Amino acid sequence: MFLNFVSYVTSLSKTALSNDQLYLIGTEPLYTYLLAGARTVYTRHESVKVAAVSMENGDFVLYINPEGYLIYPQSERVFILKHEWTHWMEEHPLQARFYDKLLWNYSCDMSINPHLETMFCKRPSDAQMPNMYGLPPDLTPEQYYARLESGKFELPKEEGTATITPLQTENKDSIPTFLVHGPITKYRKVNDSLFLVRLGSYVLLFNEDSIFHDKKGHVIPFSALSENEYAEVVCIKQEGAFVGLQFRLSSPRPQQGKTSGKGQTSSASTVQESLEGKKRRLKEQEDMHPKWDSIKDSSPNMNKQTLQNVINQVGSSLGEEAPEAIRKKMTVEKDSQMNWKQELHYLVKQLKGQKKIYTYRKRNRRIPYAPARKKAPRLKLVVILDTSASITEEKLNDFNSELRRILKTHSNIQIIVIVCDEEIRDVFEFTTKSIRQGVTFGGGAGTDFRPPFALIEDRGHPLLKQKPDIVLYLTDGLGPAPSHFNLPTIWCLTTPGQVPIDANQKPQAPITWGKFIHLT
Numbered sequence: 171m172f173l174n175f176v177s178y179v180t181s182l183s184k185t186a187l188s189n190d191q192l193y194l195i196g197t198e199p200l201y202t203y204l205l206a207g208a209r210t211v212y213t214r215h216e217s218v219k220v221a222a223v224s225m226e227n228g229d230f231v232l233y234i235n236p237e238g239y240l241i242y243p244q245s246e247r248v249f250i251l252k253h254e255w256t257h258w259m260e261e262h263p264l265q266a267r268f269y270d271k272l273l274w275n276y277s278c279d280m281s282i283n284p285h286l287e288t289m290f291c292k293r294p295s296d297a298q299m300p301n302m303y304g305l306p307p308d309l310t311p312e313q314y315y316a317r318l319e320s321g322k323f324e325l326p327k328e329e330g331t332a333t334i335t336p337l338q339t340e341n342k343d344s345i346p347t348f349l350v351h352g353p354i355t356k357y358r359k360v361n362d363s364l365f366l367v368r369l370g371s372y373v374l375l376f377n378e379d380s381i382f383h384d385k386k387g388h389v390i391p392f393s394a395l396s397e398n399e400y401a402e403v404v405c406i407k408q409e410g411a412f413v414g415l416q417f418r419l420s421s422p423r424p425q426q427g428k429t430s431g432k433g434q435t436s437s438a439s440t441v442q443e444s445l446e447g448k449k450r451r452l453k454e455q456e457d458m459h460p461k462w463d464s465i466k467d468s469s470p471n472m473n474k475q476t477l478q479n480v481i482n483q484v485g486s487s488l489g490e491e492a493p494e495a496i497r498k499k500m501t502v503e504k505d506s507q508m509n510w511k512q513e514l515h516y517l518v519k520q521l522k523g524q525k526k527i528y529t530y531r532k533r534n535r536r537i538p539y540a541p542a543r544k545k546a547p548r549l550k551l552v553v554i555l556d557t558s559a560s561i562t563e564e565k566l567n568d569f570n571s572e573l574r575r576i577l578k579t580h581s582n583i584q585i586i587v588i589v590c591d592e593e594i595r596d597v598f599e600f601t602t603k604s605i606r607q608g609v610t611f612g613g614g615a616g617t618d619f620r621p622p623f624a625l626i627e628d629r630g631h632p633l634l635k636q637k638p639d640i641v642l643y644l645t646d647g648l649g650p651a652p653s654h655f656n657l658p659t660i661w662c663l664t665t666p667g668q669v670p671i672d673a674n675q676k677p678q679a680p681i682t683w684g685k686f687i688h689l690t
Contacts, residue, residue, distance in 0.1 A: 211234070219238050276298050280299060572644060585599065590619075591617060647661070
């Protein structure tokens with residue numbers, strides 16, 4: 171029965187998130203587009219108390235704790251979603267590697283939280299605000315961080331924390347039970363069959379059969395509960411969720427009593443003690459950004475490019491409705507993008523100059539007694555086509571169009587095509603004859619950029635006995651590539667395209683060779 175109840179709570183959270191996205195369409199569509207492009211994972215892992223947004227393998231992942239999310243009403247849930255995505259739009263997670271994570275988290279919170287509330291979006295009472303620490307409003311995250319790091323802040327009033335204790339039972343085969351004791355920090359009736367109570371940071375589930383008692387053991391309605399009261403709950407843990415069996419109001423235990431922090435003093439040791447005390451308490455409180463640690467271990471350049479691609483996509487979808495800050499970010503990226511055809515033309519011209527051959531056996535008609543230019547061999551261009559599963563039929567048609575455009579523009583270049591997903595699928599010369607006969611591209615598996623470069627270096631095909639002058643890779647990116655390659659290479663990435671990663675480097679990092687251009 172409890173397992174079905176826990177699954178029911180998860181389904182309710184999925185419905186709530188869908189409704190929140192619909193709600194945001196009419197009020198702030200920017201966040202709806204961001205949510206739609208993320209992969210959602212529902213988890214009860216202790217690291218995710220409510221929600222978290224992470225970037226993993228080039229994709230945004232939204233983590234939702236079902237009961238932690240449902241305990242907030244819709245107006246506060248959309249604030250939480252805006253909160254998470256605003257951090258990303260401001261690139262706060264990408265900067266976290268330069269700071270103490272804990273202090274940086276709260277510095278960023280205090281910088282953005284005062285500006286997210288609207289008539290459709292209510293700030294939760296537990297959201298971090300500058301006045302909680304005696305700090306002025308409207309500072310940058312860096313300015314808040316400097317004050318927190320130096321101890322120039324007031325410690326907020328400390329609330330009691332919850333404790334959880336396993337209960338001993340005589341029957342070893344029975345379901346393990348726990349006693350959770352702490353202050354009620356939030357409670358909510360979701361519907362007639364689901365009640366949620368948060369003690370400290372533990373969210374407990376109750377159904378319609380649950381009975382609530384006061385300190386004297388009298389039955390009280392759920393509506394009689396109030397925040398900051400203490401309670402103890404006997405519960406079991408199912409699928410990561412705490413399901414309440416017995417609820418009773420209680421008094422705080424000595425170690426859970428409330429204390430108040432003091433402001434800054436002139437003593438350096440007291441300031442340091444206050445700072446360490448604050449850090450300790452923040453660790454005990456809810457961490458709104460538990461997934462920022464994984465970002466610190468991945469490539470900042472690749473993450474920044476991924477974020478920029480998302481901004482471009484969202485801004486293009488919103489059009490004139492895109493916020494001014496998004497339009498500015500799009501303009502910067504648009505100006506920085508290069509036309510790949512111009513880059514290829516420049517490279518071809520440069521290489522042709524290097525291939526000029528002069529001979530005295532031929533007369534120079536313009537300059538007497540000077541050597542004449544001999545007809546140079548054709549440049550060889552290798553075009554590698556990514557045909558992995560992520561490449562749609564539309565993109566393949568785009569690639570085919572680009573090949574025809576190259577052949578038409580550079581008729582004096584030999585074009586060798588290598589078709590590859592995670593392995594080589596085909597190698598052929600692209601000519602007007604092959605166009606007439608019809609060109610098909612096989613593939614549809616994973617992505618691995620290493621086989622084509624190994625084939626070129628090993629001269630493992632009759633068409634590649636002579637090394638090429640230029641390599642052009644048409645792909646959507648994000649796959650393992652060699653650590654180095656000596657020939658001029660242009661990575662022509664579709665939108666959004668991810669920079670390939672160095673297969674031999676741990677942790678993952680983007681390759682540093684080749685030219686990266688977006689297919690516009």
